Amino acid sequence: MGKALEGVKILDMTHVQSGPTCTQLLAWFGADVLKVERPGVGDATRGQLQDVPGEDSLYFTMLNHNKRSVTLNTKSEKGKEIFVRLIEECDVMVENFAPGALDRMGFSWERIQEINPRMIYASVKGFGPGKYADCKVYENVAQCAGGSASTTGARDGVPTVTGAQIGDSGTGLHLALGIVTALFHRGQSGKGQRVECAMQDSVLNLCRVKLRDQQRLAHGPLKEYSQFGEGIAFGEATPRALNDSGGGQPGRILKCKGWETDPDAYTYFITQAAAWKNVCDVIGRPEWKEDPNYATPPARLTRLNEIFGVIEDWTMTKNKFEVMDICNPLNIPVGPILSMKEIAEEPSLRETKTVVEVDHPGRGKYLSVGNPIKLSDSPSDVERSPLLGEHTDEILRDVLGMSAEEIASAKEEGAV
Ligand code: CAO
Numbered sequence: 001m002g003k004a005l006e007g008v009k010i011l012d013m014t015h016v017q018s019g020p021t022c023t024q025l026l027a028w029f030g031a032d033v034l035k036v037e038r039p040g041v042g043d044a045t046r047g048q049l050q051d052v053p054g055e056d057s058l059y060f061t062m063l064n065h066n067k068r069s070v071t072l073n074t075k076s077e078k079g080k081e082i083f084v085r086l087i088e089e090c091d092v093m094v095e096n097f098a099p100g101a102l103d104r105m106g107f108s109w110e111r112i113q114e115i116n117p118r119m120i121y122a123s124v125k126g127f128g129p130g131k132y133a134d135c136k137v138y139e140n141v142a143q144c145a146g147g148s149a150s151t152t153g154a155r156d157g158v159p160t161v162t163g164a165q166i167g168d169s170g171t172g173l174h175l176a177l178g179i180v181t182a183l184f185h186r187g188q189s190g191k192g193q194r195v196e197c198a199m200q201d202s203v204l205n206l207c208r209v210k211l212r213d214q215q216r217l218a219h220g221p222l223k224e225y226s227q228f229g230e231g232i233a234f235g236e237a238t239p240r241a242l243n244d245s246g247g248g249q250p251g252r253i254l255k256c257k258g259w260e261t262d263p264d265a266y267t268y269f270i271t272q273a274a275a276w277k278n279v280c281d282v283i284g285r286p287e288w289k290e291d292p293n294y295a296t297p298p299a300r301l302t303r304l305n306e307i308f309g310v311i312e313d314w315t316m317t318k319n320k321f322e323v324m325d326i327c328n329p330l331n332i333p334v335g336p337i338l339s340m341k342e343i344a345e346e347p348s349l350r351e352t353k354t355v356v357e358v359d360h361p362g363r364g365k366y367l368s369v370g371n372p373i374k375l376s377d378s379p380s381d382v383e384r385s386p387l388l389g390e391h392t393d394e395i396l397r398d399v400l401g402m403s404a405e406e407i408a409s410a411k412e413e414g415a416v
Helices: 018-028 077-089 101-105 109-115 139-145 169-189 199-206 208-219 273-282 297-315 320-330 340-345 347-351 392-398 404-412
Strands: 009-013 032-037 067-071 092-095 120-125 194-198 251-255 266-270 334-336 355-360 364-369
Touching (some): 009 018, 009 077, 018 067, 018 092, 018 169, 032 077, 067 392, 077 404, 092 169, 109 120, 120 169, 139 199, 169 194, 169 199, 199 208, 251 297, 266 297, 266 320, 273 297, 273 320, 320 334, 392 404
Parallel strands (some): 009 032, 009 092, 092 120, 120 194
Antiparallel strands (some): 251 266, 266 334
16 A cells, blocks of 8 residues: 655755654655754754653654654755755755744745745744744744633633643644645646744634634623633633633533542543433432423533532542443543553554554664554554664765765765
C-alpha cells in the first residue's frame, strides 16, 4: 500500500514545536521531509530539556520523526545556491522563524515564486498582520492572546494556560491542513500559493465556544455555568468556569475512591439530559426522576452544586474505572482522569499505535505519540528522528544530483 503523500517533497525550515508538528504529520502521511538545519547547531530543541546527556532531547525526537536532516548555512553564498536548488526541487516549503527571518536571508515569497511558481510556501507566526506582526511568540503567549487563558481556570483564580499545546501543535495542525488544501488546489491550477497560520488565530479557532458565550452574555447569564447556580453575577467578559462542561450538558470533575492520596483519582461526569433517569438510579436518587425540582434540565441548572455533590458521594465509593464500567452501559457519559503514566501504560493506545516505542541509536528506546489520524489504506509507521545532518550527503547527491567533489567543496566552505 502506498502512502497518501508519497512523492511530495517538503523543504522543512521549521524549528521548536509549531512548525515541526506540521511537517511530522506530513512525513507520517508519506511526504519526503528534508529538515534544513544550521551546520553544527541544528534545531535548538535538540539540546533543550536533555534527559540523556549529549543526546537529542525527547523534545526534539518526539517532534521530528520520519524526517531527513540536511545541514545548510543558508546565509553563506554557497549555501544560498544550494538552497535555491532545493526550492526548485521541492513542492512545499514550511518555516516558523521569527517574522522577516527568511526575507533577511534573501528568500521573500516573491523570490520563492520566481524560483519555483509551483511552490507552496507555508509559515507559522505568532500574530497575523497588524501591530503585533513582528513579535516573537511562544506557546503560552499564544494561549493568552488567543482567548484560552482568560477562559481557563477558576473564576476567582488567575488566568491559566492548559497542558495541551494548542498554540504550537494546534497551529501546526492548522498549517498542515492549509498545505494539503493548497496541494489539492495546485492539482487544478498548476500554481503554488502562500499558506499562513497565526498562533493567535489558531488558538482562537479552538476557543470559539468561548466567543459564542461572550455573545450569549448580551442576552442574559450563562445558565450552564456553575456561577449561575451560585447566584454570582456575570461581568462583561466570558468568565473562567473551572471544569464546567463547555457545552449544553452540565458536567464536572468529581472525586473517586482514593482521591485522598492519588492526585488523578477523579472522573469527568456529564449529566446528559437523555441519561438523567439512569443517573438518578445509579446514585440512589430515583425520586429525582419525577420531582419537578430535578426532573428537567432547566430545573436542575440552579441546583448543580447540590446535584453534583450527591453524584460525588456516589463516585467516591468507586474507583474511576469502576465509575466508567458502571456508567458506560447506561449511556451516562463519564471519563476517568488518566495520568500520563496510565496513558503510557495503556494497552489499547499501544495497539492502535497512538503510543509507540521508538529506538534511537543515541538514547535507546523511548515512547512517543504516533499519528493520531488513521487512514485505512495509508499506514504511517513511526521512524526515529534524524541525527543532525545525518542525510546531508544523501540529499545533496540524490535530490540535487551533486557530485562527491561538489559536496566535498561545499563542506570545505562551511556551507553544509
Ligand atoms: N542557516 C543560517 N541561518 C539560519 C538557519 C540556517 N540553516 N536557520 C535559521 N537561521 C537563522 C535565521 O535566519 C535567524 O537569523 P536572523 O535573526 O539573523 O534573521 C536565526 O537563525 C534564528 O531565527 P529566530 O529568530 O526564528 O529564532 P529565535 O530562537 O530567536 O526565536 C521563536 C524563536 C520561536 C520565538 C521565533 O522563531 C518565532 O517567533 N517564530 C514564529 C512563531 C512560532 O513558531 N512560535 C512557536 C515556537 S514553539 O513552536
